Structure formats: C-alpha cells, structure tokens
Amino acid sequence: MSALVSTAPRTSALWLALSKNKLSWVGLGLLLLIVGTAVFAPWLAPYDPLQQNIAYRLEPPSPEFWLGTDSYGRDVLSRLIYGTRISLLVGFVAILIAMAIGSSLGVLAGYIGGLFDRVVMGLVDVLLSFPTLVLGLMIAAMLGASLENLIIAIAITEIAPFVRVARAPTIALKQRDFIEAGRALGYGPLRLMGVHIVPNMISDVVVLGSLWMASAIRTEASLSFIGLGVPPPTATWGSMIREGFENILDAWWLTVFPSLAILLTVLALNLLGDALRDAIDPKLRSE
Amino acid sequence: MQTTTPTLELRNLSTEFRIGGKWHAAIRDVSLSVDKNETLAIVGESGSGKSVTALSILRLMPQTGARHGGGEVLLEGQDVTKLSEKQMSRLRGNAMAMIFQEPMTSLNPTMGIGDQIAEAVRLHRKLSWSDARKIALDVLEEVKIPAAAKRFNDYPHQFSGGMRQRVMIAMALACKPKVLLADEPTTALDVTIQAQILTLLDDLKKAYGMSVIFITHNLGVVAQIADRVAVMYGGEVVELADVNELFAHPAHPYTEALLRVMPRVDTDAANLEPIPGSVPAITAKPAGCTFAPRCALREAICETQHPGLSTLPGGTQQVRCFVRARQAGGQA
Numbered sequence: 001m002s003a004l005v006s007t008a009p010r011t012s013a014l015w016l017a018l019s020k021n022k023l024s025w026v027g028l029g030l031l032l033l034i035v036g037t038a039v040f041a042p043w044l045a046p047y048d049p050l051q052q053n054i055a056y057r058l059e060p061p062s063p064e065f066w067l068g069t070d071s072y073g074r075d076v077l078s079r080l081i082y083g084t085r086i087s088l089l090v091g092f093v094a095i096l097i098a099m100a101i102g103s104s105l106g107v108l109a110g111y112i113g114g115l116f117d118r119v120v121m122g123l124v125d126v127l128l129s130f131p132t133l134v135l136g137l138m139i140a141a142m143l144g145a146s147l148e149n150l151i152i153a154i155a156i157t158e159i160a161p162f163v164r165v166a167r168a169p170t171i172a173l174k175q176r177d178f179i180e181a182g183r184a185l186g187y188g189p190l191r192l193m194g195v196h197i198v199p200n201m202i203s204d205v206v207v208l209g210s211l212w213m214a215s216a217i218r219t220e221a222s223l224s225f226i227g228l229g230v231p232p233p234t235a236t237w238g239s240m241i242r243e244g245f246e247n248i249l250d251a252w253w254l255t256v257f258p259s260l261a262i263l264l265t266v267l268a269l270n271l272l273g274d275a276l277r278d279a280i281d282p283k284l285r286s287e
Numbered sequence: 288m289q290t291t292t293p294t295l296e297l298r299n300l301s302t303e304f305r306i307g308g309k310w311h312a313a314i315r316d317v318s319l320s321v322d323k324n325e326t327l328a329i330v331g332e333s334g335s336g337k338s339v340t341a342l343s344i345l346r347l348m349p350q351t352g353a354r355h356g357g358g359e360v361l362l363e364g365q366d367v368t369k370l371s372e373k374q375m376s377r378l379r380g381n382a383m384a385m386i387f388q389e390p391m392t393s394l395n396p397t398m399g400i401g402d403q404i405a406e407a408v409r410l411h412r413k414l415s416w417s418d419a420r421k422i423a424l425d426v427l428e429e430v431k432i433p434a435a436a437k438r439f440n441d442y443p444h445q446f447s448g449g450m451r452q453r454v455m456i457a458m459a460l461a462c463k464p465k466v467l468l469a470d471e472p473t474t475a476l477d478v479t480i481q482a483q484i485l486t487l488l489d490d491l492k493k494a495y496g497m498s499v500i501f502i503t504h505n506l507g508v509v510a511q512i513a514d515r516v517a518v519m520y521g522g523e524v525v526e527l528a529d530v531n532e533l534f535a536h537p538a539h540p541y542t543e544a545l546l547r548v549m550p551r552v553d554t555d556a557a558n559l560e561p562i563p564g565s566v567p568a569i570t571a572k573p574a575g576c577t578f579a580p581r582c583a584l585r586e587a588i589c590e591t592q593h594p595g596l597s598t599l600p601g602g603t604q605q606v607r608c609f610v611r612a613r614q615a616g617g618q619a
Contacts (some may be wrong), residue, residue, distance in 0.1 A: 176392060177387055177389050177392040177393040178393050178394055178395045178396075180387065180393075181385075181393040181455070181458075183379070184345055184347060184379055184380060184384065184385040184387070184459075185379060185380030185384070185407045185410075185458065185459075186376040186377060186380040186381060186410065186411065187376070187407075188376055191410070195395075195398075195406070196395050199398070
C-alpha cells in the first residue's frame, strides 16, 4: 500500500533524516552563517566595500585588512561580505522564479496531457540540451548586464528540471482516487491541480530547489566572472574573482577567498539538499 | 407505472469505449428510474457495467477513450447529458453525489478531513470558510464520527477504513444531494463495519429524502438495503424487480444462477453452483442474448436475436429473456 507510506507525516521524517545525517547539520549551520552574513552585512563589514584607497593597493592579509585589499585598495573582506548578498539574492530569486514557472508548467503538462504535454516536454528537452552556462551566457548577452537580467537569465536556464520533477508525480496523482472523488464533487481542473495535486508533490520540488540553488549561485559567479553579471563596481563573488585573476600570481588572496565563499555556499546547499532528498525518498527512508 | 416524475431516470443510456480504433458499447440501452426515498441496487459481476453506469450518470468517464453513446439521463426531468461541462460540475457534489469503493485512497492525504468537506460546501453554497466549517462539522456528527469536533482537523491517515468511509459519506452528503450514487461503498470494509455503514446510509436516505443508487456485487447487501434491484449482465439490465420479488421469484436465468451461488444460512452450503464460463469481452459480444453462451435455457432464437426487456404479468418485474417471457405469458 503505497498510500500508507505517502500519508505518513513528512515533518517527522524530515527531522529524522536530518538528525541521522550529521553532514546535514554542517550544511544547515554553514547556510545559517552565510545567510546571517548577508543579512547583517552593514554591521559585519569593517570598511565600505566601494571605498577606494590607492595608498593601500594590493595589501596582503594583515591585522588591519584581514583578507587584504584589491588593486583599487578596497577591503576584500568587506566586498566578500557584501557579495554574499548578491549571490544569495540572485540564487534565491532565480530559483523561486524557475520553481514557480517550471512546476506550474509541469503540473499543467502532466494534468492536461496530450498535445500540450508533448509540446512542453519538447521545449524542455531543447532547454536541457544546452549546458546551463552556455544558455545563461546567451540569454545574459541578449538582455545585457544588470542584476535583474542576470536573475532572469539564470531562472530560464533552470526551469527545465522543475518541469520534469513536477510533471511525473502529477501524472501519478491524477489517477489517484481522491482526484476522481474531487471530480465527483464538482471540482474544476484548477482547483484539483492547485488544492489537491500541488500540496502532494511540492516537497519534491522544494528539495530540487535547494539542490539547484547551488547551481544558480555557481552560474551567477561564472557569468559575473566573464563580465555578463552585475556591472562594477558592485561586489559579487564572481566579479571579484575576475578582477583578482589579473593579479593571481602576486595577490593570491583576491581569488582564493571569493572562491572559498562560493565553494562553502554550494557545499552547504548540497549537503542540505541531499538530506532533504533522503527525507522524502520512501526507498531510502524504509532502510 | 409511475405517475410522478422520478428523481432520476435513465432512458436507453449507452456509453461506448474506444478499443483498437473501434467504439464498443460498455453499457447499452440502460433504462432505470429511482424515486425520492428509494434505493435502487444495481447488481452484477465484474465487467457487467455497474460502475460505468454510475460514472456515466455523473459524466465522469475519461474524456479520451469513452463517449456518450446515446440516451438520456433525466434529473428531475432535466436531461444532464445535454449540459455543458461547467453546468455539469455545478451538479456534481451538489444535486448528485458519489461515494467510492476505496475509502483508504479517496481522501486527499495533505488536507484535514473537516476542510475537505468544507471545501465542497464552500464551492457549491458560496459560503465563507467559517460557515462552511460549521456545516462540515454538522455532517460529520450526522455520519456519527465520534468526537467530531475534536477530530475535525485530523488527517485521513489518522482514521480507520470505516471512519474514512464515513468521512466520504459526509463529503457526499454535505450539500444535501437529491441523488446519491454509491459504488460498492462497503466492499473494502470488514463485515461488522459494513453493516454499520449500510444502516447509516439507510438512515441518512430517510432523513434527507434522497434517491440512492447502490452498486454492489453482494446480494446479501442488496437484501439488506435495496427497495428495487436491477441485475446487470454484459452492459445491459437483464432483470428489474422489487427486492422481495427478485429473491422469491427470480425470472432471468442469470439472476437465478446468481442466487444459487449465494451462500445462505437456510439452505445447504453444498448446493452452491458456480456459473460456467465468464462475462463476454466488450469487443466480443454475442449477436443474440449476451448471456446465451452460459445459459442452461438456451434455445435457437437466443443465439440469433437480441432479446428486449419485457414486462411480466403483475407489471413490476421486467426481464430480458425470450424463454422466460414466453413461459410467463408476457409478450416477447
């Protein structure tokens, strides 16, 4: 009886999986730290991230500048702290948009089926055939470099997996008795999809979201690195690495610290996403 | 026979399935009627078209692969087969409601049971959530959920099968339907719970003045709950009779055979006779009487001509059989 498995309360299974998986706590802790950094950036940053000071160009890490300064004499630590805001904002908003559009399309395709389903899935296959970065690059180049366009570009590149993940459970749920019972009560398709199908599959989509947010942050860094991200002088991790790249041989701190920040954020999101995925996977749960 | 308009009347209703590119009738020429305060049982084995009949009344057949093959469904004189899908969905759950076989999977696992009932009320009665919840609580008490107020926000997995079927009944009855279609509502329940649910349905029928169509393959259940019985075989009604008449004087050979395979406390269990053969496939219906290949009374005419429903003397029993109609002196 698969129905019995799926009706077990999700929250308790979630905590069980989180408490069993020690690494998930590392992920959660790291993520809270990163989010905290973004929220409290003005209080945490020792200097103004945009304040140039030619007298202190390319200073190595020291008690005065913990992570050194860049070629304009700006404090790397302060820029890193403010950069957290951009990275998280872009990752979070882009994923929210991709999630909303992707899962709506997936639910519609799965519910309506037929020609609509085939057209949507065909488009999804087209999107998936491009590597994320290449597609993001194309869209970002087309739209021009700005924060909003960067978010739009990343959102579009990550719609496809959400369509797939939303469509499959919709097709399964559509045939469940309670949907049939809903139709017998006079519920229209929108109500059946919104009230009765979506709540039964949304956890899958959220888990996927946490995993793909890591990818969104990576894409943001990559696009900023090649100059298609947020225009200077705003500090983002990707643009900091690019600027540091010119001096990589004599000022290692310019590239290493932003890279570490990206590494830790992606790691945190992946650890947490893995734990969430295990929590909702009945096969793993029963073991 | 009847002077007043029945609450629900089917006239020559047919529904067809598309199989291998051709349309085949899953039910054909089904004519039935149910009055206010009456329970009509539809009996038959698997594949006889009982559930298809119920789903066709509500027009819930899948939109691809099934179609209306003619005939009328009259709800208080109004033909619902001609309504638009939007008008139809206003009737579903409102004037006509349905209870399904599987209480374990017929409720949304992510929604509290009270809100699931209130949702239907809100939709059809255009009420606020708080008013709809009050009505939902009233119905839950009416279907005798113990401590209904306390369990209002519980989820389906916190209920047993019998309690879930009560919730399903509450959902169907929340808008006080005129017609209740019950598709084997007790099949998935054990016998004591089954008896409770049947009694409950009967009480509610009287309290609401509903017309009930009760689909089952269990003749014991029929004897307990039905006023009249329609026996279906191969997508057709083969016999229609009052419940006492049917058990006392079954006319159609299929009905007779069904009664012979029913274990009874007042006869010897060793006499159970299985019916040889099985229901013909929907794609391979015989040209003559559908039951002819399995029938002991088979004559030459049965294999070439399709019998119609003939009324037996007395006027209340109808049978689709050449032999029995002739024997009873009715017009074939």
